[in-house]
Amino acid sequence: MQGLADGYFVLPSTINDYLARGPFLPIDPAGEAVTSVETEVKSRIEKLLSIQGERTVDSFHKELGEIMWDNCGMARNEQGLRKALEQISALRDEFWRNVKVPGTGVELNQSLERANRVADFIELGYLMCLDALNRRESCGGHFREESQTPDGEAARDDDRFSYVSAWEWTGENAKPVLHEEALEFEYVHPSQRSYA
Amino acid sequence: MNLKLRIWRQKNSEDRGGMVSYDVEQISPDMSFLEMLDTLNEKLTLEGDDPVAFDHDCREGICGACSLMIDGQAHGPVQTTTCQLQMRSFSDGDEIVIEPGGPVPSR
DSSP: OOHHHHHGGGGHHHHHHHHHHHHOOOOOTHHHHHHHHHHHHHHHHHHHHHHOSSSHHHHHHHHHHHHHHHSSSEEEEEEHHHHHHHHHHHHHHHHHHHHEOSSSSSOOOOOHHHHHHHHHHHHHHHHHHHHHHOOOOOOOTTTEETSSTTTTTTOOOOOHHEEEEEOOOOOOTSOOEEEEOOOSSSSSOOOOOOOO | OEEEEEEEOOOTTTTTEEEEEEOOOOOOTBBBHHHHHHHHHHHHHHHTOOOOOOOOSSSSSSSSOOOEEEEEETTTTSSEEEEEEGGGOOOOOOOOOOEEEEEOOOO
């Protein structure tokens, strides 16, 4: 589980590695790239603090976790994934209407940090379900229940799904666009996993 | 179990800070110490109070992010990390003193 879920442990090392390649070109703090992101982040923080609804950030995080656990786990099927997409949509609407974030944006505020993160988790959870729905084959550690061999083993479908799914963000409330990056095996070719 | 907590609160570096008492109720002995604090924070948030800030990351005893001085001992009465400290190490009705962990700046 540790290796699967905790990117935190890897990320700090990759950032150090990147920074060690410096020095970098100076960045103009008044440049368009900086100011546009700053404006976006500020308005997002103001929005989160202004909602003052009735549910805590943690309660949304836990509800999202339960939806994902029930419907987008190691074994998943079309019916469950479609249900999860509806539930996450409804949860996202409620989050931006009814979350309660205490405190301000000018000093340490762990609830605000968490609210930003859970807002991202909601988007990411939605995308994971969308991606899982699209991939109608069992692949790697993930078992699509509709795609199994007669004796219940995971069945890949290389003719249709031998690609990496790269999803493009196209804006708020807009449908992500799928880019298929083909997997080409020149020397070693995939075969059915068998423990027999 | 029901507990009384005395926690060091300090809004920011200008605030002198001080100990504040809180009651937490219906704490399961199977909870971790941080889950007990989560329960307090949910209550404080819904009551319109500021939740207690504390560091944590993995909550499985690996990363070393959590700290806290619990009843005057770093990570509390059991030799483990705060996230791996279970509430069964305490008794119903206990008063627990919670302060920031880590080095204290000299003045």
